[in-house]
Amino acid sequence: MLVDNRVEGDSRVQKIARSAAEAGWDVTLLGRSPDEVERRWQLGVAEVRLLPMPNPLDRRRHEFRRSWLRWPLAYRPGGIAEHRAHWVRAWQADLTVRAALLEQRARAGELDPGRLRRARRGLRLRATVARLVGRWVWLRTKMLNRVRSGRKFRNPWDRAYTLFWQVVQGDRAWRRLEPGLWDYELAYGPEIDRLRPDLIHAHDFRMLGVGARAKIRAAGQGRRVALVWDAHEFLPGIKPWRDHARWLPAHRAHEREYTPHADAVLTVSNDLAELLRREHRLPAPPAVLLNAPAAEHGPVDDAPPPEIRAECGLDADVPLLVYSGAAAPQRGLDTLVDALPRLPGVHVALVVNPALRYVEQLAARAARAGVADRLHVLPYVPHWQVVPFLSDADVGVIPIHRWPNHEIALITKFFEYSHARLPLVVSDVRTMAATVRETGQGEVFRAADVDDFVRAVGAVLADPARYRAAYDRPGLLESWTWRAQAEVLDGVYHRLLADAGPPPTPDPATPGAPLPDRPTAQGAIR
Template sequence: MNKPIRVAMLVHNDVKRDARVRKEARSLVEAGYDVDVYGISNDLGRIGTSQIEGATLRLLRSNKRALLRSWLEKGVIAAAALIFVALAIAAFTLGDTHWQLRWLIFIAVPAMLIAANSVRPQLSPGNLRLRLVELGLGFCASALSIYLLDKGLISLPEIIAQFALLWFISGSGLNVFHFLKQAGKLKKAYSRSGHNIQSRHRALATLLFNGVRKRKYDIVHSHDLIGLLAGKMIKEKNPDTVLIWDAHEIYEGVPDIADEYFKLCREIILNSETYIDRFITINKSIAQFYAANYNLPPASIVMNATRAVPSVQYDGRLHNAAGLPQTQKILLFQGGFAEYRGLDALMRAVPSIPRDWSVVAMGWGKLKSELDRVAKEAEAADRPPALVVIPPAAHDELVEWTAGATLGIIPYENVCLNHLYCTPNKLWEYPNAGVPILATDVVEMAEMINQWGTGFLLPRDLHERDIVRFLEKTPDSEISRAKKNCERFSEEMGWHRFESVLLDLYGSLHEQPQAKQHRRKVAV
């Protein structure tokens, strides 16, 4: 009996909410593949091996401190060396220019101690090199102080003041991140820089690579850019491994992209082109983008469809969780509370929405506090809550929660190629629960909604009054008509349609051996 083909899926998240990865893993397991899914998490309670969708989930720990370790350690060592050289030169050449020496011992030495405090949390306890830096720093400061005291160039009170300053810095743990925390904009600017993101991408890719390399796999299925970086490393180590790249979006087409990150995205893909044996993406517009800009294998289009479910009997859970009467109509936003997803316009619309409608935001993300604030401000005694924010539903129960909505909104803003061509999971999740869609008319979403009649379109340049006007003027009969179309859409455009594309792609790998490819040696 032949052994099952072993597949490693590489993902840079914890997989818990990654519906696409979960669907693909389940389909491959049901087709007889032996699938391991490698993910990354900060939740210590989930680190290790478990089961998900019939596959083995191997969650690796993402240590944010480890991501900073290399450059911080090298920076402190290099800076320390320069300071030590400067102190030595000053002690033997500056002579009577004692004011310059005072600057060295009162500015340079404390600055180096602050740097040492900054790097200490990022290094393993008892790190030898850091200890040597601190000992050397203390020795140089002490030697220079004694030299200056002996020459009469500095007084004893000044030496006491200097060591009191050093004691305070050391004892308080004062470090550069205290200052960065106060300068939030500076920290945010650095976090978005290409250099920082490149370091993070490579560190996470290396984490995935180290998790996979001790096991032998026939196929590596890499998701997104970090997965691609890790897959390339594996392919370099084991050239016979088949590498599939699954691109969920246009990575250089995200909102507010910095020039450095744009270049990094292109560099990663260009340097990985010849390693990729098969290519998957989510729709034809994004496939055309990659075909025009990169030398990749022909794209297999596997859309973010959901598995069709039998007609859902709504049990009232969404209304109950939101504290709304069962007769109240709900405009549901579900998913990540992120910028550029139209939440600003939706929040501005809240005070003006009709009394028989409520907005329910079911999800997570950095805009949650802003949503909570708007919900509080919109409270009124003469109507049900205009906005309610509730936690995300469990993946396995999502359809039962979604079924309580009257409409599901996808108000993505037209700020980048990625949004212009997006086909998010919600485009299927809402109709699968019998809920019509209200979405901005970006290219791919508009085409699908128009083709299948599963919802309604808002202007691409969305304003809050567009949402309010739609809710005021659209009769229930039109929403009911769209609701009927949702069932037909789910039956014909469900996961089964794209599962066959995925399995055909995998099947093609068995039919013909992989040709040896010339590979670039350019490092990312």
């Protein structure tokens, strides 16, 4: 299995790897290390390995050049700015120590007054020069930063460049438009070849090309490798991760080039399956694996999950809204914060990555509105603890904005809230809104509309039992379990490797058995 992240935080990848391994497949999950160190651990009986990935090809040619006309004083790229800034700081630190030594000698009476005055004057002069040099370095570094950030690839020249390579090379144009995709190939490719897999499960669009090229190389050596592409999102509907015109055309071309090499396609919803079928002219819609919770994946000796109300310091009768998942502007968390002044006594818990700048901005926004004491920012818990952790809240909130990919799937937190039996308040994105209206498990509001959000929350808090009763519907929650999804996954593998025979079942009592689960594997963020 291949994924372009560090595995922690991606519950879908964790669940798929662990379920496949528990079904008897010999699973190695390759992810990207956050630094230059390779890391290994066990996920159930699956092996996880994070590979270091240098990314020199991700840098554009203009990042190595100076901008003489617009920013003539900017340092040249390559690290000299950082070197000069640290050099000035070291000089100032040295002058501080020398001044302290001088005062120490003065108190000890080792210097006559005239010599002491000259020494002090000399140190003040050096400190002034160091300060001026520091300002000069700051100015040149600021210009360098302007050079680095000034190119957004949205001017007429860049649009013409993009169009030229699309016309000349077609779907091969990504090699010119987004050469950083080769960094993944150079990091993962040799290791895949060494492992000689029978099947490659490529998660999302970046890993599709890596898996397809490994399959092609194996075929050149006379080996058959099955390729499964797991499409987590609809690429044309993604908000580009970079603010330039080349990112989306390049990645779409990359995806189109390698999709024909996939022997099977998986995805997260029926709507997305149909979009992928049309986009890539697939002979049949992809198989669907819902992002349902897998509570059974917790360690046997796992400690009881934390309690969300205890983490927030709240009594059982205090109304508590919870949002669990990725924190980003398009997730609509501003709506929650802006609604708090109009929801007296109501508290909000954000189970997110607390270190993100956006989360800090939300906290500052709450402070300006005078509701900081009712906004609680909590870290992720392991994905198998998410459901019991959330269950003490009163309402599960999904305020995401109306982006194409938000419209077409029931996302992970939807299932987690449902298994926690929480009444829901969701924005009017198509699939989730339709499901909530059909099941009666919550209320729908207009995305980014604070007034309508306040109305929906008020309706749910006025009669929560009415919405919780929806979960008593026979078969509803049973159809949203990971166990059912794992059966689909195993069926796809067996179909592709029908001649491979039954896979062996690992014996944990044998030497070299897997280590326990790494306890820091985090909850869902998608």
